[in-house]
Amino acid sequence: MERSFRRSVALLLFPLLSSAHAGFTIAPQEIWSSNLANPCHGVESDALSIYANPASMGLATQHQIAGNFSLLLYRKKFTGTASIPRLEAEDDDGSGADDEGIIFYGNEFTGSAKSRKNQFIPTIGIISNAHKDLKVGIIIHSPFGGRTSFGQDSVLTGHIIRTKLKTVNITPSISYSPFDMFSVGAGLQLQHFELSHSRRFMVSDGFTIDPGLADDFFLPTTIVHSSAKNWTVGWTAGLLAKLSPRWNIGFSYQSQMAGKAKAYTNLIPSNDYLAHGYSTFMTQSTVYFPSKFNLNTSVIVDDTWTLFADMSFTNWNKKKGISIISVDDNVNYNDNFNLDWHNAFAAGLGASIKLNELFSFRLGYRYSQGLTRKSNASVYFPSTRSDLYSIGATYHATSDLDWTLGYGYRYNKKGNVNYSKGSTPVLPEIIADDDAVRRAINNIPTQFLKGELRGKIKYHTHAVSIQFNYRF
Numbered sequence: 001m002e003r004s005f006r007r008s009v010a011l012l013l014f015p016l017l018s019s020a021h022a023g024f025t026i027a028p029q030e031i032w033s034s035n036l037a038n039p040c041h042g043v044e045s046d047a048l049s050i051y052a053n054p055a056s057m058g059l060a061t062q063h064q065i066a067g068n069f070s071l072l073l074y075r076k077k078f079t080g081t082a083s084i085p086r087l088e089a090e091d092d093d094g095s096g097a098d099d100e101g102i103i104f105y106g107n108e109f110t111g112s113a114k115s116r117k118n119q120f121i122p123t124i125g126i127i128s129n130a131h132k133d134l135k136v137g138i139i140i141h142s143p144f145g146g147r148t149s150f151g152q153d154s155v156l157t158g159h160i161i162r163t164k165l166k167t168v169n170i171t172p173s174i175s176y177s178p179f180d181m182f183s184v185g186a187g188l189q190l191q192h193f194e195l196s197h198s199r200r201f202m203v204s205d206g207f208t209i210d211p212g213l214a215d216d217f218f219l220p221t222t223i224v225h226s227s228a229k230n231w232t233v234g235w236t237a238g239l240l241a242k243l244s245p246r247w248n249i250g251f252s253y254q255s256q257m258a259g260k261a262k263a264y265t266n267l268i269p270s271n272d273y274l275a276h277g278y279s280t281f282m283t284q285s286t287v288y289f290p291s292k293f294n295l296n297t298s299v300i301v302d303d304t305w306t307l308f309a310d311m312s313f314t315n316w317n318k319k320k321g322i323s324i325i326s327v328d329d330n331v332n333y334n335d336n337f338n339l340d341w342h343n344a345f346a347a348g349l350g351a352s353i354k355l356n357e358l359f360s361f362r363l364g365y366r367y368s369q370g371l372t373r374k375s376n377a378s379v380y381f382p383s384t385r386s387d388l389y390s391i392g393a394t395y396h397a398t399s400d401l402d403w404t405l406g407y408g409y410r411y412n413k414k415g416n417v418n419y420s421k422g423s424t425p426v427l428p429e430i431i432a433d434d435d436a437v438r439r440a441i442n443n444i445p446t447q448f449l450k451g452e453l454r455g456k457i458k459y460h461t462h463a464v465s466i467q468f469n470y471r472f
Contacts, residue, residue, distance in 0.1 A: 047125030057175035058183025080455010113154035377415025
């Protein structure tokens, strides 16, 4: 049989690539933010508040540099069942050769899987008093990201072995105060992202198809690893009003960003033919980062107590799906994945308690709606409703230098995972030539090859943070 025929049939093994998972791995890293124990940091004189609200620079009376170093500990556990199709050639004429097309057999796996991954997130912010009423600043940080690793032998291996997203967001900003009680600000977001994803196409006994050459063309379980990186551009703007010497209120908006991601994809089988024939190819999709509205306020109650409150709305459901297309002339791969994202509302309360001239104590609570609802949770990142509890202590080393140590714990409500494989594709009874093979392959949606996944998942995250603020 022609070599090109065998290459075409090999395409049946191509699973969902990381460019598709880009959308599923983009989760907001809520805990990274400045003053970990205070979720309402958009109305403070803090260089790490620039991203939350660039107009907050209007509160600064000195040059300032601030840094935050956070360690996030992601913990996930899935319990459930995966049903993965196994593909085989069918022998209908009794010849002993697999010569009559392709049939499917289901493989079912039940069990639990855990992921325990950590991620270090540094943040730096700078404010310069260019003029009494004009402030310029920049923040370099990582507002989106996450890591998951369930391993190669878990019940989830057909959907995910590991996935990772890293972002670096550079936001140069400016703030202007036309009068003492009011500031406006704006910034340009330059964001670089890197994502990677690995999964396994589970074929428990291998996959054989090629009349007369079955022994030479044996496709074992195959791991596919994909990685992509690119830049996206967006903007942010905000307002800040001092309603009284003790009461600040701010409003800000962060624009959506979208970038084309070309994924370099590697097949990692133990079959020499595939390793040389289709070891690397490329796909392309659009990676989407949502827009967000923020409303923050702070009230100085007395010399001891300061109270904070905030609300935010994140526009997750504007992206209805991700389309994956091959950009390799030798690979005919197209797919579309519908998403079940929902707009998410979040609200937080916080307090700062001044103990004496050297120490103050902070605590905070934040509620967030889930990006996916309880009946359709994600195995890739925490997507259900969450509660964030945080505490922290600040040491005022000098009048110009503060150190803050914080701890946060985010608990996500347990969610139901319900991934359907969809309907069984209809394939021709006999595949006669290359064109027929390609048509048959294009009729097999990638979601069907991934199979069904049903169960429950729970997530929680610990975070520890150290921060400094220096004014000069």
